[in-house]
Amino acid sequence: xxxxxxxxxxxxxxxxxxxxxxxxxxxxxxxxxxxxxxxxxxxxxxxxxxxxxxxxxxxxxxxxxxxxxxxxxxxxxxxxxxxxxxxxxxxxxxxxxxxxxxxxxxx
Amino acid sequence: xxxxxxxxxxxxxxxxxxxxxxxxxxxxxxxxxxxxxxxxxxxxxxxxxxxxxxxxxxxxxxxxxxxxxxxxxxxxxxxxxxxxxxxxxxxxxxxxxxxxxxxxxxxxxxxxxxxxxxx
Numbered sequence: 073x074x075x076x077x078x079x080x081x082x083x084x085x086x087x088x089x090x091x092x093x094x095x096x097x098x099x100x101x102x103x104x105x106x107x108x109x110x111x112x113x114x115x116x117x118x119x120x121x122x123x124x125x126x127x128x129x130x131x132x133x134x135x136x137x138x139x140x141x142x143x144x145x146x147x148x149x150x151x152x153x154x155x156x157x158x159x160x161x162x163x164x165x166x167x168x169x170x171x172x173x174x175x176x177x178x179x
Numbered sequence: 180x181x182x183x184x185x186x187x188x189x190x191x192x193x194x195x196x197x198x199x200x201x202x203x204x205x206x207x208x209x210x211x212x213x214x215x216x217x218x219x220x221x222x223x224x225x226x227x228x229x230x231x232x233x234x235x236x237x238x239x240x241x242x243x244x245x246x247x248x249x250x251x252x253x254x255x256x257x258x259x260x261x262x263x264x265x266x267x268x269x270x271x272x273x274x275x276x277x278x279x280x281x282x283x284x285x286x287x288x289x290x291x292x293x294x295x296x297x298x
Binding site: 115116163167172173 | 214223224225226229238240241274279282283284285286288289290291
């Protein structure tokens with residue numbers, strides 16, 4: 073299965089900051105990558121799919137980029153409600169779907 | 180409005196069995212492939228099982244192969260996960276998930292069912 077490595081595993085940021093999270097895959101996956109946001113006690117929420125397409129209703133301060141083995145989630149002007157854990161996910165190695173280890177964004 | 184509600188979680192001893200159910204509404208269940216994803220306490224997400232819309236093809240993660248069986252009843256708009264020979268490492272919240280059609284981007288998630296395996 074394709075392994076996904078997220079970095080950093082956690083970060084501290086302030087409201088208004090620009091935050092960048094990286095997801096590296098062990099094999100090239102074209103652009104078949106998604107990003108999810110998860111808040112404590114809640115199910116994950118899809119933010120980005122196809123590496124850079126914004127899910128309906130997701131604020132435009134979220135953006136995704138990358139292809140092949142290197143992908144990035146960027147949050148421009150971090151808001152209080154953005155403090156959460158973020159996961160990347162790929163399905164190129166279906167049926168072995170895999171998630172990254174997560175990045176916790178803390179105040 | 181799409182709703183997916185899991186049930187059947189609980190505390191079970193190692194080696195025991197449990198059956199999770201996921202009742203769905205708000206979309207044509209028989210048109211969508213479905214999966215189960217789990218999350219151990221304080222840990223990340225792990226895909227567990229997949230089933231086609233008709234139920235004729237299933238796949239499982241290596242960690243549960245031979246022990247877990249995914250199934251569905253399209254007439255009842257329900258997804259199931261039969262879990263046998265449970266281990267401590269199966270302790271997790273189990274989510275029923277639905278992707279965008281033709282993809283594995285999980286756009287809809289249930290609220291999760293907690294399964295705790297302990298003696």
